[in-house]
Amino acid sequence: MPDVAATLNYRSLDESVPVPEFLPNAREKPQLFLWFYSPPFGEKPHNAMIHSVPTTIHDLRGHENEFLLEETGFQIVCQDGVWENADWDDERRIKEEYYKLSEELLKKVTGASKVVFFEHTVRVRRQEHAAAGVEDTPDTRQPVSRVHVDQMPKAAEKRARRHFLDADAERLLRRRYQIINASGTYRLL
Numbered sequence: 153m154p155d156v157a158a159t160l161n162y163r164s165l166d167e168s169v170p171v172p173e174f175l176p177n178a179r180e181k182p183q184l185f186l187w188f189y190s191p192p193f194g195e196k197p198h199n200a201m202i203h204s205v206p207t208t209i210h211d212l213r214g215h216e217n218e219f220l221l222e223e224t225g226f227q228i229v230c231q232d233g234v235w236e237n238a239d240w241d242d243e244r245r246i247k248e249e250y251y252k253l254s255e256e257l258l259k260k261v262t263g264a265s266k267v268v269f270f271e272h273t274v275r276v277r278r279q280e281h282a283a284a285g286v287e288d289t290p291d292t293r294q295p296v297s298r299v300h301v302d303q304m305p306k307a308a309e310k311r312a313r314r315h316f317l318d319a320d321a322e323r324l325l326r327r328r329y330q331i332i333n334a335s336g337t338y339r340l341l
Contacts, residue, residue, distance in 0.1 A: 156209045161202050161298045169199035202298070221262065221332075229261055240274045254334050262330070270315050303331045 165182050172185060172195065186198040212219065216228040231253070239245055255267040275295045303311065308331045313321045 155211065158207055158209045159204045160207050161204050163200040163298060163300075164203040166199050166201040169196050171199060227261060229257060231257065240276075246272060246274075258332060258334065262332070264330075268315055270311060302333060 163184060165184055167182055171183065184198070184200050186200065187195070191197050212228060216230065219227055221227040238250070250272075251269050254269075258264060258267045277295055308329075309325060311331060312325060312329060316324060
């Protein structure tokens, strides 16, 4: 497959929209905000604008071994045939089978002694949900159409504290830890 010219969409700060007073350091440091619920009367729901960047998307097939988690922040690992008949709508199978296989794979690739799953999301384009304004939950999430970061460093620390007892969290946070997104293809793209 040849390289593909594409446009990546980022959110950037629209400084013409006032930042709500209650945000920490709202006046000293410009920051993005988004109301998850209806904003107060007269307030804008966010101060983000879309910043589009033309780029080239490269097909990595045949080059998988050139990318290592420690060097590039991602790694492609193939498990031929494992998920050819996956039923992504079966929660029990996902948790009992996919989690187990993913845990083994993550330990093998990273050398981790412990793997903890805190959630999974099956992203499927659902036109009827988007049109009807269905609430965004792990069961209804659409594929993300913008470049984004799933976990900032502080959020990763909070996530670790949420999923471990206080004593375990303190002990583990003194060591190296990572949040890793493990992806599987739903179907061939």
